[in-house]
Structures are given as structure tokens and as C-alpha cells.
Amino acid sequence: MEILRIGKNFTFERLKTEEKFDVCIPFSVIDTLFRYGIIEDPYYRDNQDYVINYLTENYRAYCCFEINEDFLKNEKIFLSIQVDTLSDVYLNGKLILSTKNMHRVYGVEVKSLLKKGENFLEILLYSPLNYIKEKQKELPLFGVKEAISGYPHIRKAHYMFGWDWGVQLPDYGVYHPVELKGYSYGRIKEVSFSQKHFKNRVKLSFYVEVENFSSSDLSIELEILSPSGATFNYKVEGAKSKNKIDMEIDNPFLWWPNGYGKQYLYQLNIYLLCNEKRVDSFSKKFGLRDVKLIREKDSYGESFYFRINDIDIFSKGANYIPEDHIIPRMNRERSFKLLSDCIKANFNTIRMWGGGFYQFDYFYEMCDNLGILVWHDFMFACSQYPPHKDFITEIKAEIIYNVNRLKFHPSIILWCGNNEIEEAWVYWGIPQNFILKRTYLKIFENIIPSILKKLDPDRPYWPSSPSSGGNFYKPREETKGDSHYWAVWHGQKPFEDYKLHNFRFVSEFGFQSFPCLKTINTFTLEEDRNIFSYVMEKHQKNQSANGKIMYYLSEYYLFPKDFRSLIYLSQILQAETIKFGVEHFRMKRGICMGAIYWQLNDSWPVASWSGIDYYGRWKALHYYAKRFYAPIIGVCNLEETLDLYIVNDIPESKKLKVLFFIKSFEGELIYSGEKIFVSEKLSSQKVLVLDYNKYLPSLMEKRSCYFEFEIYDENDNELYNGFAFFTRPKHFISKKPEISFKISEDDSNFYLSLITNRFAKSIEISFKELELFPEDNYFDLSKGKEKVVRIKKGQGITVGDVMRNIEIMSLKDCFF
Structure with missing residues (x-):
């Protein structure tokens, strides 16, 4: 196989004004217009209100690329492209495909359209807002009220249309390389595998589907490289269209989640040969691990937990949402920092929430390497979906593509059909349209499990979250299945209410706070820094939530003396609430086997349920999580x-x-x-x-x-x-404590030593202008004890800089 990445440099055109801009993949409408100064930062103050108007327009991206004579000698040439979302794609003036699903790659055979020398690729990008507006008129569909009406009509990440933590900015563009793939004799079309675990032995079965473009016989070479350096080889002569290869590995190196062992990975290489010449290849890393979802009757109802390599795991972590509304701003470095921060806080699990998008390959590779288990929703959330044949066809293609792409990752331990849709049908009072309800069952209890049975049979499937097992039977049942518990927060119950329940696995529960003060300063003027100001409320997407925070503050704390104290108190309140819930759930280990709070991160600077804000700053909650997930x-x-x-x-x-x-x-x-x-x-x-x-x-x-x-x-x-x-x-x-401190250093770190003359609660260490990361923060300290906090050095920062910038406060500092 030969791969040619085309269009490194595109011209991006705003059709309404004929303005043209030079861009590289990844690019999007908002990212391009911002970088060229056409719009201001959409996250600043209330800029979101006017930026959305640019998303009602259509755009064009095009490029020229060269093809040499040797590449055209390939028997088959396919163009591979993934677009967000609605587009027509032209090659040398000929329409080759129309896309309508951001969640999958489209492939089309294009050899007959290519020519030696210069070729021309053109992508017309159409507004998703205009599309859903017309579709919603034809068939009204239920969706969350914080999102733009009609979003379920399009296979595009739901959060981009707004959520109760997300801004309404459904950006669009191209985020993945466009490729031409040339094949001379044949190709490896699909690879699946299964693993069966026995004592000190694993049986592997590989299923290799081959497409032969010639009259020649093809053969298959399979190679596995062990973490020890050992190599396992297998060869199939006279390969058929479908081939099964069985092998066994003795004394395997097992893959373990964080906290239970090492994350060993094997390297799989499969080669397709014609006359002993390699004509195509397939390479993946994979882990040897056994995963079971244990659902057994007991005196409390029915268990719900994961057994990994015969160890019963209590799942500890948070719900992940996409890291930005403007996807070209996402990158490997941001994701690595976020996932590494999960490890620092003793996570072993994240839940990939269904209102986002299937993440980039590097994200799952990081989870594999770090030992983070992934509960993976398919990308459906809180909505009704149309029953139309073409929509269902797109869903099938999306599921097949993503399962094939991701099934080798040991970190993914569960496929889940959707987020909160079964619950919505039963409890939310949505219109009970029989056809749409039947469509739900068709998608999530027929189509998806049927695809998984063929492509990924070893991994458990769960139809919805929360659920007791499907078919609209008591999805909020506490004695079986997983639970989303929101009486604390949405129901304004005190956080002590967690003690009244014996959930089996809590996959959502949460409490809001404001982002860190430095983050608030990035999107406000000083005049905006009141939580009920217009700008602060534009950065709060959960209706009445700021008032709810104040209500809970009044229940647990005295009234704060100023804006900074209020921000601090909101984070302490959030952290204490989630701590109370997690501790109760962990105390009930054996009954409850999972505590996955809502939410890990933010997609823009906003007041939300996150423990880490948009700029990667830890709120009090994430520091608390490091302790309560120990x-x-x-x-x-x-x-x-x-x-x-x-x-x-x-x-x-x-x-x-x-x-x-x-x-x-x-x-x-x-x-x-x-x-x-x-x-x-x-x-x-x-x-x-x-x-x-x-x-x-x-x-x-x-x-x-x-x-x-x-x-x-x-x-x-x-x-x-x-x-x-x-x-x-x-x-x-x-009384207010007097906290004294001193700072020492070595080559890599500062060491902050603190003592107090009386008990100090929730001590915060912050720095006025420096970005430094204390290893511990928001902790309690008794009189007579010394607390030493390690702080990793920033480049060029001295002890003097730290002394000039450090600010230390505790709970008592918040009040008059």
C-alpha cells in the first residue's frame, strides 16, 4: 500500500464575502476567522452571541496536489476523508461524495478521476444550523433545552450546539488528514481479534479479511512482538477473503489498570504478501487483559462492576467531555496533561460521555499507556433520533468504523449505547412517539449489539446510562445497573442525602463551582466580576445555577466577604460535596463498585461541574480527588x-x-x-x-x-x-488561624513548609502572576503539625519570585 497525504496547505474561502485564507489541517470556521482577525475570541465576555452568526454561512476549502506516474500504477486508489459535518467533495471537478456524519471516515475509489501531475480537491462546507432548522420543521425531535433546537437530526457532536455547561457554537471544518491510498494486488480490509484467558495462558484468535484485486495468490504473515522482546510468527498461504489465525501465549504479560500493575502492550503486525512481496500491512498495539461486567444476584439486588484479570475493580474517576468547542485547538499535549492529571489524582477510570465525539487515536493510546479504564458511550445523548433509512445507515457505518478503529485498545472496557436516553423516555416527559420509541430500541438494543457481537464480542455492552438493563425497565433502579444521581444539586437535597442510598455503580453525580479566578480574568473585565453580571451569566449555562450555588453556600458556610472569597468557597463547597459522596460509595464497597463524578474537564471557560477548568487549572475538587481516590x-x-x-x-x-x-x-x-x-x-x-x-x-x-x-x-x-x-x-x-511558612528548594522543586497556630481548614496556596502547581492544596492543618508541599519549579522562577507572588488563605479568610 502507498499512502499520499494531500492538501497540507488549503485555501479556505468565505463564500459570502469571497475572502480567502491559507490554512492547514486541522482547520475550522471559527479557528480560521479568529486567527485572521475577522472575529474576536468567541470565549471572551459575550462574543459568543455574534460569532454564531458566522456559522450560518457556507465555506469552501480547496487545494492542488501532485500525482506521479508510479502512484497511478496502483490497481485501486481510494480517497479517505473525514469532515465535520455537511459537505460535498469534488475531485478534479467531479462530485465524488457528500458527507453528513462527523463521526466517521468516508472512502471512495477515485483512480479513474486522477491524472498525472496537478490535481484539484475541493470541499464545500455547509452550515449545520441551516440544515437542522429545516429538518426540525419537518420532524420535531426532543433534545436538551440548552442546545439549539433540531441538533439530533445531524450526526455531529451534540455539545457543539450547547449544553448546560457548553456554549452554542457548532463549529465545522476538517480535522483529520485527507489521504489517497493505493493498492497494487490487494488489501487488508478488516482485522478483528478475541482473547480467552486461562491460568498462565491466553488463547488469541485473529480474523483477517482480505480483498484481492488481482489473479495472483496472496498470503498473510502475522507477527506479534512481546514486551519481553520475544517474537511470535504465523503464516497463511493461499489467503482467502476471510481468514482465522489461532495462537497461544504462555505466561503472558498482562495489561492492568492504574494502581493494579503495569500496562504491558504487545505489537501486532500483519502483512499481506504477493509473491513474497509485502503489498499491504496492518499494525496495532494491544493489551492482554480479561474484562467482565459482573452482574450477579445478591441480597441488595444485582451487582454491577468490572472484573479485570480476576480482580474486582472499584471504578474511580470522572466523566470526560471534549476539551474544546473549537476542535483545532485540541492537541496531544493538552490531552496528555489532562490524562496525566487523572493519574496524579488516583483515577483508574474515565467515562467518555455520549454527547461529544469519538476521540483522536492518540487519546486512547495515552489511556492504554497510563492504565486509565474507559467506559465508552457511543455518541448519542438525551435526544430522540429520526427513523429515516439514510440516518440509520449512517449510524451503522459510524458504529462499524469506530469499533474497528478502537477495539484493540485494552483501556476501553465497556461500550455503552448512549447517555440518558432510556431514562429520558421513561422519566422526562418527552413526547411518546411510538415510531421514535421503536427507533430507539432498534438502534440501541438491536443494531449496535449485533454489530458488536460480530466485531468486538469480548467487550461488554450496556444499552444506556443509567439503566437497569434496557427495554425501558426502571432505568433509575438503584439496586441494579448504573445510576445517575442528581437530587444533590438539581434537586437541592443536602449532600448528606448520598448516605440514604445503596447504589451499585454511580456513573454520574456532581456539583457546580466557578472556575479559578485567573481563568475568570481571561473572559471578564473587572466590572463583570459579579456572579450575577451579564457576562458571568453568559458563562453559566445551567439555568439558575448561580443562585443554586448561593443557596448551598448559605446552608454550609457564612456569607463571603468579596468576589475572590466567593469563587474559593464555591470550589470548597463542590469539593466537600463530592468528597462526601465518594467516601460514602467507597465505604459501601461490595454494594457500590463505582464512583464516576460529573465532570472531569471543561470545553470552554465556564462555571460548571468540572474539577479541572478550561485552562487546565485544578479546582479544589481535583485536589480533593487525589485524596479521596487514594x-x-x-x-x-x-x-x-x-x-x-x-x-x-x-x-x-x-x-x-x-x-x-x-x-x-x-x-x-x-x-x-x-x-x-x-x-x-x-x-x-x-x-x-x-x-x-x-x-x-x-x-x-x-x-x-x-x-x-x-x-x-x-x-x-x-x-x-x-x-x-x-x-x-x-x-x-x-478564630482565624495565623499560618506561617518558609520556602526551600533543590534543583527541581520548591518546598513550602506551613504551620498554623490553630486549626486551619481548606488552606489554599496560590500565586498572583506565576503559574505553579502545588502537589497538594485545599487541605486541613492542625496546630502543631508541619505540612510540606512540593512545588515543581518553573523555568527561571526563583525563591524570591515565589515569595513575592505567594498567597495563602484558609476558610476563615473568606468572612468579615
Whole structure:
């Protein structure tokens, strides 16, 4: 096979004005117009309101490219192109295809249209807004109210039309290389594989589909390179159109999720030969790992969890959304930082939410290398879809293309049909159109599982999220399946409400906060910095959410003294809420086996449920996640007694020591104790029942004191430090702490040492103008303890720079 990438340099034309711009793939309407100064930053202030008008226009992209005589000698030449979304594609003046699905590659045979020398490729890009407007008139379809009406009519990422965290900017363009692929004798059309695991052995079956363009016999060479350097080879003479190759690997190097082992990958190379000459090839990395979705009846209902290589995994992580509304701004570096930040916070799972798009190849490669499990929705969310034959045909092609592209990635452990559509049909009061409801069942409970049975039979499929198993049967059932729980936040229940439920797997729950102050400064003027200002509300897409944040603040905290304090408090409130939920779910390990909060990241600068904002800055939530997703944690359940649970996600038992204290906020020791015990592997154990009323009989004493515990391993290394409080923070009887610090350094890091004269809650370390990353932040600190925080050095930054820029505040600094 020969591959020719064409059109490195395109001319991009705005047809309305005939303005022309030089672009390279990836390019889009908004990205191009912004870079050439036609529009201002669409994310600044309320620019979104006028930028959307440019998305009602049509555009043209074209280029010339050279073909030599040798390339034209290929028996077959295919053009491969992926466009977002609506386009007509012309080659040398001839219409070769029309695209209407951003989620897949289109391929067409074009040899007869090519010529030696200069050739001309032209792509006409049509406005998705105009298209959905007309389609919605023909057949009204339900979709989320925050998005532009009619978006389900087009196979384009839904979030681009707006969401309750997303801006309405359905950009369009070309993000993937356009390729010509030439074949002389034949090609490898499709490769699938399955793996069956036995003790110290894996049986592999490869299914290789071949297309022969000649009368010559073809053969297949299969080569597997082991992480050890060993090579496994197999050859098939006289290859047929469909070929099966079986082999076994003894003592395999298994692929493990983060926290459970190494991420070993094998290299697969398949060659198609004609007269011993290689005429096509296929290469992929893959991992040897066994995945099962365990659904077994028990006393609580039916289990729901993943068993990886015979280890029962508690899934810990967050929901991923696309990293930008302007896709050309996404890149490998941004994704690597985001996924690496997941590892730093002890994630083992992300959920690829169904309202976005199937990510670039590098994203999944990073998940494979980092050990991040991926719950992967297909790209459908919260909507009805048309029953038309051409639409269904596009869906089939999309599923086949993406499953074939992604099925070798060990990180993907589940295909899920959609996000919240089954739930919407049952609970949201959407129009109960019989044909559309039948179309739902056809797509998600017939077409998709049938395709997966053929192309990817080893990986579990789940019809919707949340669901109890499909067919519109109680998708919110707590005793089986997965759950999305939004009574905390949307229902304005207190976060203690999490304790009332025994979910089996929570794939969505969340709480909003504002982005970091530096991020707010990028899209506001000083006059905008009030959460109820026009601009701040333009960067809040969840109706009444700013008022909801204030309501919850009033329930737990005193009124903040200024804008900065409010931003800080919103993040602490968010972090404390999700911490409470995660700790409860982890404490219930065995009943509940997954806590995937909403959401990991942002797609533009906005108030949202994210733990990391648009610019990659960690909110308090992500720092908290680093602690509440730690492999071994303690959880306090405060009722009539204080019950301390130790949760161990490690697949081995550990001898541990727990020290525990009741202290006053001023530092007086009221009570202390110690317990040494064996923490069983993969367990949640109650290790302490403390009658705290014995030591704090009055309400005044409860308001003036707190509980602290420290977990140590048998070598006296501190594994975890936790706290519990006997009243809500707004009722603490405490004084403002005085926090002192000093800074030291080595070649790579600064070291910030902090001490306090009394208890300090949620200490924030920030820097006025520097972008530095403390390894820990938003932590509690008791009197008499020293906290040392490592901060990776930035280039050219000195201790003096840090001293001039550092700002340290705690909860008490937020109030008058």
C-alpha cells in the first residue's frame, strides 16, 4: 500500500464575502476567522452571541496536489476523508461524495478521476444550523433545552450546539488528514481479534479479511512482538477473503489498570504478501487483559462492576467531555496533561460521555499507556433520533468504523449505547412517539449489539446510562445497573442525602463551582466580576445555577466577604460535596463498585461541574480527588457514634496503624487513641466505633472541636490524614488561624513548609502572576503539625519570585 497525504496547505474561502485564507489541517470556521482577525475570541465576555452568526454561512476549502506516474500504477486508489459535518467533495471537478456524519471516515475509489501531475480537491462546507432548522420543521425531535433546537437530526457532536455547561457554537471544518491510498494486488480490509484467558495462558484468535484485486495468490504473515522482546510468527498461504489465525501465549504479560500493575502492550503486525512481496500491512498495539461486567444476584439486588484479570475493580474517576468547542485547538499535549492529571489524582477510570465525539487515536493510546479504564458511550445523548433509512445507515457505518478503529485498545472496557436516553423516555416527559420509541430500541438494543457481537464480542455492552438493563425497565433502579444521581444539586437535597442510598455503580453525580479566578480574568473585565453580571451569566449555562450555588453556600458556610472569597468557597463547597459522596460509595464497597463524578474537564471557560477548568487549572475538587481516590483511605460515618472505616483498594492485605484524636480548634487534645489491625485486600472495614458524646457532651463543645485520624503502614509511612466535624462549617466556634511558612528548594522543586497556630481548614496556596502547581492544596492543618508541599519549579522562577507572588488563605479568610 502507498499512502499520499494531500492538501497540507488549503485555501479556505468565505463564500459570502469571497475572502480567502491559507490554512492547514486541522482547520475550522471559527479557528480560521479568529486567527485572521475577522472575529474576536468567541470565549471572551459575550462574543459568543455574534460569532454564531458566522456559522450560518457556507465555506469552501480547496487545494492542488501532485500525482506521479508510479502512484497511478496502483490497481485501486481510494480517497479517505473525514469532515465535520455537511459537505460535498469534488475531485478534479467531479462530485465524488457528500458527507453528513462527523463521526466517521468516508472512502471512495477515485483512480479513474486522477491524472498525472496537478490535481484539484475541493470541499464545500455547509452550515449545520441551516440544515437542522429545516429538518426540525419537518420532524420535531426532543433534545436538551440548552442546545439549539433540531441538533439530533445531524450526526455531529451534540455539545457543539450547547449544553448546560457548553456554549452554542457548532463549529465545522476538517480535522483529520485527507489521504489517497493505493493498492497494487490487494488489501487488508478488516482485522478483528478475541482473547480467552486461562491460568498462565491466553488463547488469541485473529480474523483477517482480505480483498484481492488481482489473479495472483496472496498470503498473510502475522507477527506479534512481546514486551519481553520475544517474537511470535504465523503464516497463511493461499489467503482467502476471510481468514482465522489461532495462537497461544504462555505466561503472558498482562495489561492492568492504574494502581493494579503495569500496562504491558504487545505489537501486532500483519502483512499481506504477493509473491513474497509485502503489498499491504496492518499494525496495532494491544493489551492482554480479561474484562467482565459482573452482574450477579445478591441480597441488595444485582451487582454491577468490572472484573479485570480476576480482580474486582472499584471504578474511580470522572466523566470526560471534549476539551474544546473549537476542535483545532485540541492537541496531544493538552490531552496528555489532562490524562496525566487523572493519574496524579488516583483515577483508574474515565467515562467518555455520549454527547461529544469519538476521540483522536492518540487519546486512547495515552489511556492504554497510563492504565486509565474507559467506559465508552457511543455518541448519542438525551435526544430522540429520526427513523429515516439514510440516518440509520449512517449510524451503522459510524458504529462499524469506530469499533474497528478502537477495539484493540485494552483501556476501553465497556461500550455503552448512549447517555440518558432510556431514562429520558421513561422519566422526562418527552413526547411518546411510538415510531421514535421503536427507533430507539432498534438502534440501541438491536443494531449496535449485533454489530458488536460480530466485531468486538469480548467487550461488554450496556444499552444506556443509567439503566437497569434496557427495554425501558426502571432505568433509575438503584439496586441494579448504573445510576445517575442528581437530587444533590438539581434537586437541592443536602449532600448528606448520598448516605440514604445503596447504589451499585454511580456513573454520574456532581456539583457546580466557578472556575479559578485567573481563568475568570481571561473572559471578564473587572466590572463583570459579579456572579450575577451579564457576562458571568453568559458563562453559566445551567439555568439558575448561580443562585443554586448561593443557596448551598448559605446552608454550609457564612456569607463571603468579596468576589475572590466567593469563587474559593464555591470550589470548597463542590469539593466537600463530592468528597462526601465518594467516601460514602467507597465505604459501601461490595454494594457500590463505582464512583464516576460529573465532570472531569471543561470545553470552554465556564462555571460548571468540572474539577479541572478550561485552562487546565485544578479546582479544589481535583485536589480533593487525589485524596479521596487514594488507594487506602479512612471514612468517618457520623451518627450517634463516630464509626471509622478503612477502605483498601489494593489487591493485598496491609498491616496498618490508625491514630485518632479529638481536638479543639485551638489545639487542645481532648482524646486520643491508637489501633493496629490488618486491612483486608479489596475491602471496607469498620475499625473504630467512638462515642464522641462522652467527650463532647454539649453543643458548644461540638462546635469547638473536631476529629482527626492518621493512617500509617507498618514502616510508619503516613498513608492518609482525615478529618470529621460535628457541625457544619458556618457554625464552627473558631478564630482565624495565623499560618506561617518558609520556602526551600533543590534543583527541581520548591518546598513550602506551613504551620498554623490553630486549626486551619481548606488552606489554599496560590500565586498572583506565576503559574505553579502545588502537589497538594485545599487541605486541613492542625496546630502543631508541619505540612510540606512540593512545588515543581518553573523555568527561571526563583525563591524570591515565589515569595513575592505567594498567597495563602484558609476558610476563615473568606468572612468579615
